[in-house]
Amino acid sequence: MFLLKRLGVLGLVVLFLAISVPVAADEIDELRQMLREVIKQNQELTKRVKVLEERLSRYEKAEELPAPTTSPSEELPWHERVEMGLSVTTVVQGVTGVDTTVENLHAHGGREPAGTREALTDESKGYAAATVDLDFLASLSQSSRAYLLLEMGSGHNPEDEIPSFAGIIDEAISMVPVETHDGEVRISEAWYEQEIPLGAGKLRFRFGKVDLTTDFDTNEYANDETAQFISGTFVNNIAVEWPAYGLGMMAWYETDRLSLGLGYGDADGGWDSIFDYPFLIAEIGLNINPFGRPGHYRFSVWYNGEKHLRWSQLRAYYAYNVNPQNTDDAWGVALSFDQEILDSLGVFLRYGLRDSDHLVGYAGYDENGAFDIESVDFSYGFHHALSLGFQASGKLWGRPDDALGFGWGFVWLNKNYRDFWKKKGAFASRDGRALETETEYHLEIYYRCQVNESLALTPDFQWTINPAGLYDDGFWVLSLRGTWDF
Numbered sequence: 001m002f003l004l005k006r007l008g009v010l011g012l013v014v015l016f017l018a019i020s021v022p023v024a025a026d027e028i029d030e031l032r033q034m035l036r037e038v039i040k041q042n043q044e045l046t047k048r049v050k051v052l053e054e055r056l057s058r059y060e061k062a063e064e065l066p067a068p069t070t071s072p073s074e075e076l077p078w079h080e081r082v083e084m085g086l087s088v089t090t091v092v093q094g095v096t097g098v099d100t101t102v103e104n105l106h107a108h109g110g111r112e113p114a115g116t117r118e119a120l121t122d123e124s125k126g127y128a129a130a131t132v133d134l135d136f137l138a139s140l141s142q143s144s145r146a147y148l149l150l151e152m153g154s155g156h157n158p159e160d161e162i163p164s165f166a167g168i169i170d171e172a173i174s175m176v177p178v179e180t181h182d183g184e185v186r187i188s189e190a191w192y193e194q195e196i197p198l199g200a201g202k203l204r205f206r207f208g209k210v211d212l213t214t215d216f217d218t219n220e221y222a223n224d225e226t227a228q229f230i231s232g233t234f235v236n237n238i239a240v241e242w243p244a245y246g247l248g249m250m251a252w253y254e255t256d257r258l259s260l261g262l263g264y265g266d267a268d269g270g271w272d273s274i275f276d277y278p279f280l281i282a283e284i285g286l287n288i289n290p291f292g293r294p295g296h297y298r299f300s301v302w303y304n305g306e307k308h309l310r311w312s313q314l315r316a317y318y319a320y321n322v323n324p325q326n327t328d329d330a331w332g333v334a335l336s337f338d339q340e341i342l343d344s345l346g347v348f349l350r351y352g353l354r355d356s357d358h359l360v361g362y363a364g365y366d367e368n369g370a371f372d373i374e375s376v377d378f379s380y381g382f383h384h385a386l387s388l389g390f391q392a393s394g395k396l397w398g399r400p401d402d403a404l405g406f407g408w409g410f411v412w413l414n415k416n417y418r419d420f421w422k423k424k425g426a427f428a429s430r431d432g433r434a435l436e437t438e439t440e441y442h443l444e445i446y447y448r449c450q451v452n453e454s455l456a457l458t459p460d461f462q463w464t465i466n467p468a469g470l471y472d473d474g475f476w477v478l479s480l481r482g483t484w485d486f
Helices: 002-020 025-064 100-107 311-320 415-422 425-429
Strands: 082-096 125-141 144-155 185-198 201-210 246-254 258-266 278-288 295-310 326-342 345-354 359-361 382-393 403-413 440-450 455-465 475-485
Touching: 295 311, 311 359, 311 415, 311 425, 382 440, 403 415, 415 425
Parallel strands: none
Antiparallel strands: 082 125, 082 475, 125 144, 144 185, 185 201, 201 246, 246 258, 258 278, 278 295, 295 326, 295 359, 326 345, 345 382, 382 403, 403 440, 440 455, 455 475
8 A cells, every 4th residue: 555655745745746847849749658557556556455355355254164074984095984892891809797697588489498509608708700891982963973892801700799788799790691602702893873963952862772870870979880880780770770781872952051852772692672671861960060169960860670579469479379470660860069178179969869768679480480589589679879989090199090089888678578577567478587777888999000001900898887788797809990991
């Protein structure tokens, strides 16, 4: 613009001289020609400046727009869009202090152990288990993915011999019981997931062979049996009767502050009756930051359509020798909270309530179809359960990759379960002797030591008081877990 002004002034000066100074005619013509050229150049420069201003305006608008994105499928071949993970977990456990008399009476439905199940004869015993997990995650596009998890395990689960409600070792580690024979590979998960932007958040759909506990009832400090607590009561809510791995689906709407989830699974995990016994769960999750610290607060309600044994039918069996049947479904509510307190310290709490006052668990039958009290599953013997504790990061003592965890669990029995073992009312005629009942308590402490980038070793201590709700000083479990991640 400065150049244009200079040229304009020059043109006026020339014009003034042409008028006021008497000069020869040829000089006047020359001056007029020069003026025409100056005016022409001025017009051309004006056009060029206008073009440059338009281009500059387009560049400024382009910077305000989001950068164009390209789907991974357009950038990389399929084999470079697949992520693979491999982990190996081994657990060695020593159990001591088991009251074999009480545990055998529980295992045999109150009878002296002379039935079909073997008797536990050792107060102290060792167990071991190992699992190998191989997973594949494929990014099909920017908003869709597919996942496959293969698991192989072998070992002996102490819970098969030592009953308790809280559990001693989570099934994901022990792999016992499993759908396959010892050492065989099973497909634990195989699903497709799609995300759709919606409002301030996104919709997320997953379908296939799913594990609902990967997304429901999660917890920052008590959810991973390979890196945190080993006992099942600190991994997931034991008051929820989760389905086995099988056909399922889930749908989530998620924002920064809120998550709403619906899940479906096959309650018995079979493939020949996938819609006969549904498991349904709905969850609301709140992500809040009280005092500037992250916290997650989840509220769930669930329904299990598989049929259960009623206490009224068990009473009729003892009073009138009527063969009981599994007839009733089940439901309950669950809470899972975690809250950071300090930079290196977080607390957790889980609570579960069952509509279980009228349910026993599952009836068992012998090879002739007759009811077998020794095969009864008393899994609904408790009405509600609570677990709470904390996890401290090793940052507090100069080892940032280590962690210390402490958990305390409570399991409150329902009245019918107490009456059965105390031989009260209609249960006075049952075989065996009466047993005192009390609330079950479970303590667990672990320290995870990160040896190197791939290996973590975790010493773990558990103490279960009144296992399965039968009065007893309890037993102790010492464990050493090794986890290799590649």
